[in-house]
Amino acid sequence: MAKVRLSGTVRGADDPHRSVRARLLYLLFDAGWDIYNSNGDQRITLGNIEKKITEAEAFVFTPGASLEDMFKAVSVFVGYQTLDKHLAGKPTVLLNSDRSWDPFFGVLSHLHKLGTIKQEFREFLLSADTPETVLTTLSAASQTGVPDAGREKLAHASSPLAVTDEPPPSDLLGNICVFCSATLEESSYLEDGENLGRLIAHHGFGCVSGAGKSGIMGAVVKGASQAGGWTGGSNVPHIIELEGLPEGLSSFWLRPDIYTRMEVMIQHSNAFVIMPGGAGTFQELLALMIFRQQGNPLMKDKPVVIYNRQNRAGIGFWDPLIDLLDGVCQPGEFVVATQLEDILPAIQSRLPQAISEAC
Incomplete structure (x- = not known):
């Protein structure tokens, strides 16, 4: 019998979504x-989500969307984007009868307009307004399957067989992890990425990334390594086949899935920068906020800075995402910078005192 995984938490007898x-x-x-x-x-958890995905044949998300629900939904979408074999042919339906999923869809729509999400996400994350339409949508999608994400493996990309691990220098102040797009190729964004990588190295920090060769992700590694900085990164085999690996990595941690990849990046980092990105960057920021709210020790005293790059019209790259987080996060759980040169000072002022004094 086919298995469907339901999202959401029942919050007692008075839960308005119980019926x-x-x-x-x-x-x-x-x-x-x-x-x-x-x-x-x-x-x-990050450690078991891939198993939960593997054991189900379809996914249904319920009303009352929480941070964790949104994280799981965008994780499924990222899996579709990156051709995760465990998601092949498995449909996803979001029951949005209370419109609580609207801010989530708003972020994805904004990123689609900006070009960091290439796919028409509503063809992958199917919306329904009633339980009855969930059934009809799920039935139809189970027959037709999941759309083609429009991505191809690189001709010469291969997964590394060994994990290199050059330890960080003893005088390193700490590591700053940069979550960002591996597909955005506009020159001004790439310049920002290289400049940030250089700034991280020049300020005595190591640079941790998702170890993608292309886009802002590759530019950050390039900037840090060319400035003589230590760089660490993590990636998974099926994404390496799509994006390749950058040159200049001091340390590389191969992981089997995107969730343990995120976990090792968080473990090795003392602060986080959210650069312009797509669904994967959205997913990674949600993971950080969930860990923060759970009091997970992996996020203790680790600042998160969102680089809300402004366009000529004054519209910030992450405006809809910041609006979404403002409704579910507490003040201080993240900080916003609109200028590249403000990122490092924002991090340094929020690090533990011993690191701040060393800076």
Whole structure:
């Protein structure tokens, strides 16, 4: 029997979405689906999310979208984008009867207009307004499958067989992780990436990245390594086949999936910069905010700076995302910089005192 994974958490007898979820459960079960997480009590972590994805044949997201729900939904979409074999042919439907998913769709729509999301995301993350339309949408999508993401593997890309690990210099102040786009190739964005990499190296920090060769991701590594800085990065085999690996990495951590990749990057970093990016960068920032709110020790005393690059009309690259976070995050969980030169001072002023004094 086919298995569908349900998102969301049931928050007691007075949960306003309880009746909608109950109706959805009945319809799914009556239609022949086995249901994972029917009670909304299964905890998803970076360590187990790939397993949860692998064991299901479809995904349904319920009303009352939380940070964790949005993280899981964008994670599925990133999996589609990066041709994750565990997601092949598995449809995703979002029940948006309460419009709580609208800010999430707004971020993706904004990034699509900016060109960092190439796919028409609504063809991958299917929206429904009622439990009944979830069933019809899910049934149709199960027959037609998931659209082609329009990506091809590089002709000469291959996964490294060994993990190189040159330890950071003993006098390094710490590591700054940069989450950003590996597809954005506009020259001014690439220049920002190189400049940030140089600034990180010149200020005595190591640079951690997703180890992609192209876009801003490759530019950051280039800038840091050419400035003589230490650079570390993590990637996964199926993404390396799409994007390749940059030159100049001091340390590389090969991981089996994008979630353990994120985890090792967080473990090796003392601060985070969110540069212009796409769905993957959106996903990574949500992971940081979830860890922050859970009190995860991996995020203790680690500042997060969003580089909200302004265009000529004064519109910030991350405006919709910042609006979304303002509704679900507490003051101080992240800081916004609109100028590249403000990023390092914002980080230095928020690091633990011993590091700040060394700066």
